[in-house]
Amino acid sequence: MPTPVITLRQVSKVYTNGTVALQDMNMTIQEGEFVSLVGPSGCGKSTVLRLIAGLGNMTTGSIEWGQTLTENHKLAFVFQEPALMPWATVMDNVRLPLKLAGEPKHKADQDVLESLQLVGLRGFERSFPRELSGGMRMRVSIARALVTKPQVLLMDEPFGALDEITRSKLNSDVLELWQEKRWTVVFVTHNIYEAVYLSNRVVVMAARPGRVVADIPIDAPYPRSEEFRTSMLYNTYCREVSARLQEAMYGVDHHPPTFAAGRSR
Amino acid sequence: MMFDRFTSILTGWQDWLGSLLGLAERLPLHLPDWALPQLAATAGEKLRPQPTETRDPVLLPPAPRMSKWLNWDVVAPIVVGILFLVGWEVAVRLTGIPHYLLPGPILVGQTLVQEWGTLFPSLLITLQITVVAFFCATVSGLLISILFTQSKWIERSFFPYAVILQTMPIVSIAPLIIIWLRNNTFAAMVVCAWIVAFFPILSNTTLGLNSVDHNLLNLFQLYKANRWQTLIYLRLPSAMPYFMGGLRISGGLSLIGAVVAEFVAGTGGQRAGIAYQILISSFNLQVPRMFAALIMVTGLGILIFVSMSALSDKVLGQWHESATRREN
Ligand SMILES: Nc1ncnc2c1ncn2[C@@H]1O[C@H](COP(=O)(O)OP(=O)(O)O)[C@@H](O)[C@H]1O
Numbered sequence: 310m311p312t313p314v315i316t317l318r319q320v321s322k323v324y325t326n327g328t329v330a331l332q333d334m335n336m337t338i339q340e341g342e343f344v345s346l347v348g349p350s351g352c353g354k355s356t357v358l359r360l361i362a363g364l365g366n367m368t369t370g371s372i373e374w375g376q377t378l379t380e381n382h383k384l385a386f387v388f389q390e391p392a393l394m395p396w397a398t399v400m401d402n403v404r405l406p407l408k409l410a411g412e413p414k415h416k417a418d419q420d421v422l423e424s425l426q427l428v429g430l431r432g433f434e435r436s437f438p439r440e441l442s443g444g445m446r447m448r449v450s451i452a453r454a455l456v457t458k459p460q461v462l463l464m465d466e467p468f469g470a471l472d473e474i475t476r477s478k479l480n481s482d483v484l485e486l487w488q489e490k491r492w493t494v495v496f497v498t499h500n501i502y503e504a505v506y507l508s509n510r511v512v513v514m515a516a517r518p519g520r521v522v523a524d525i526p527i528d529a530p531y532p533r534s535e536e537f538r539t540s541m542l543y544n545t546y547c548r549e550v551s552a553r554l555q556e557a558m559y560g561v562d563h564h565p566p567t568f569a570a571g572r573s574r
Numbered sequence: 575m576m577f578d579r580f581t582s583i584l585t586g587w588q589d590w591l592g593s594l595l596g597l598a599e600r601l602p603l604h605l606p607d608w609a610l611p612q613l614a615a616t617a618g619e620k621l622r623p624q625p626t627e628t629r630d631p632v633l634l635p636p637a638p639r640m641s642k643w644l645n646w647d648v649v650a651p652i653v654v655g656i657l658f659l660v661g662w663e664v665a666v667r668l669t670g671i672p673h674y675l676l677p678g679p680i681l682v683g684q685t686l687v688q689e690w691g692t693l694f695p696s697l698l699i700t701l702q703i704t705v706v707a708f709f710c711a712t713v714s715g716l717l718i719s720i721l722f723t724q725s726k727w728i729e730r731s732f733f734p735y736a737v738i739l740q741t742m743p744i745v746s747i748a749p750l751i752i753i754w755l756r757n758n759t760f761a762a763m764v765v766c767a768w769i770v771a772f773f774p775i776l777s778n779t780t781l782g783l784n785s786v787d788h789n790l791l792n793l794f795q796l797y798k799a800n801r802w803q804t805l806i807y808l809r810l811p812s813a814m815p816y817f818m819g820g821l822r823i824s825g826g827l828s829l830i831g832a833v834v835a836e837f838v839a840g841t842g843g844q845r846a847g848i849a850y851q852i853l854i855s856s857f858n859l860q861v862p863r864m865f866a867a868l869i870m871v872t873g874l875g876i877l878i879f880v881s882m883s884a885l886s887d888k889v890l891g892q893w894h895e896s897a898t899r900r901e902n
């Protein structure tokens with residue numbers, strides 16, 4: 310029996326300049342799910358994530374949180390840019406959430422090192438962000454998100470700015486960690502292949518106004534190996550998501566025939 | 575840009591002077607590179623078993639690198655300077671222009687040496703005014719800019735007055751200030767110099783405190799950081815490069831403010847700064863002495879700029895683009 314963790318009911322967001330970023334959005338995310346949001350640029354994916362995180366107010370509607378969450382440290386956010394403090398070492402950057410929570414340094418350090426271990430960055434504690442590559446900075450950013458042991462992880466196009474090789478490496482690393490830790494993940498991306506490879510479910514959004522147009526379960530077993538990326542099943546899902554996205558962008562006339570089963574709205 | 579170029583040249587000078595004088599902790603780094611292996615070799619000699627036939631190639635001293643001393647950013651302006659001084663001296667001698675109109679550089683140099691005893695104490699007084707004013711400007715600029723970022727309303731209400739203070743020509747308000755503070759000339763001078771030096775620090779730091787990466791601000795918000803934590807851990811460090819930029823500008827401006835104030839104050843007061851000496855010399859047509867004093871003020875200005883640049887490099891050294899040399 311799945312437990313809902315985040316439930317969006319009729320959520321709308323109108324920015325002060327009149328942009329309708331979201332209109333009547335409904336979405337339920339179950340505990341332990343890996344859900345990807347895909348959609349054309351400007352369809353409100355970041356807005357959804359920010360609203361879930363409590364950054365900014367929604368215009369109408371409500372977001373409900375499941376009972377299984379503890380009040381503290383339930384959320385972590387990973388931005389598209391690593392958003393590291395350039396004046397602080399890797400260690401200090403990762404320690405930040407604990408420091409803001411008032412945890413003493415010696416107690417925090419254990420968690421920080423553990424978190425760095427998880428993302429494979431032990432040995433870089435004393436480095437400054439500018440000394441690291443783009444992929445490593447992103448890993449620091451992920452380590453910072455993991456250091457509070459969150460139950461829900463929100464990621465907004467975290468690998469959008471990285472090259473393909475680094476991206477696919479980080480994809481499999483995140484997937485591995487997710488299987489181990491069983492967080493609930495909401496993952497925003499504009500990359501269909503990434504979405505299908507990672508997720509239990511892909512939610513397709515359309516723009517103007519931002520809304521959900523399709524919700525496609527990806528019924529493929531985990532762990533998903535590199536072979537999965539070349540499998541028939543994977544391809545079918547990619548085509549399905551791609552077709553939905555085309556519909557969302559250009560209307561129904563353009564869409565190629567649908568190959569996979571999936572419940573769509 | 576012109577100014578960037580100028581800054582890099584000055585920084586080049588600063589490095590060069592630093593290495594020449596062995597300033598601060600730069601000293602150990604500026605032992606000629608080739609001397610280090612030798613030192614290591616002599617130190618290791620006693621510990622090492624008696625020499626085998628083959629010498630470790632690492633210990634061979636490589637040829638000394640002259641490029642350090644042939645930095646063209648330093649050499650080119652020196653050459654131009656020397657040519658200019660020689661041309662000046664020759665022109666003065668050939669035309670026989672009287673030295674109360676234009677003294678030659680040699681005479682100026684002699685005067686500088688002769689008058690050092692009277693000029694240098696005056697320079698110290700000016701330096702005192704400058705330092706105190708600069709300190710006040712730094713502290714007040716920093717505190718007020720922090721106040722501004724804590725409340726949009728405070729910024730809205732008071733920033734225009736800071737601008738007005740800045741746009742009023744110091745020469746025109748200095749007499750007023752001197753009249754108001756007639757019992758304390760030193761304080762009057764400091765206030766004048768402070769008015770000039772204060773604004774760049776205020777406006778730069780305010781800009782810096784407000785140019786925080788918005789993702790980091792969101793992150794702080796997400797982790798429920800309070801106002802104080804956001805200020806200490808995020809806003810102040812983000813503003814550091816801007817603040818340092820403000821310091822660089824204001825250092826020089828404090829000196830200019832002090833000199834202008836002294837000029838306006840004229841002969842009043844017993845503690846006479848370097849501007850007073852320039853004024854007196856001009857009344858007495860001691861033009862070489864004017865030149866000597868001018869050189870001293872300029873030297874002081876450069877010294878202030880260079881020390882601020884060094885401070886800035888020191889503080890931002892590890893992380894900011896302006897202070898790091900990228901290896902590409
Ligand atoms: N702070 C803001 N003020 C006004 N409009 C905004 C703001 N943020 C986003 N928008 C607008 O809302 C829409 C959705 O934006 P966003 O959620 O960032 O889309 P996405 O992340 O899917 O690209 C866009 O049209 C964008 O221009």
Ligand SMILES: [Mg+2]
Pocket residue numbers: 354355465466
């Ligand atoms: Mg976005």
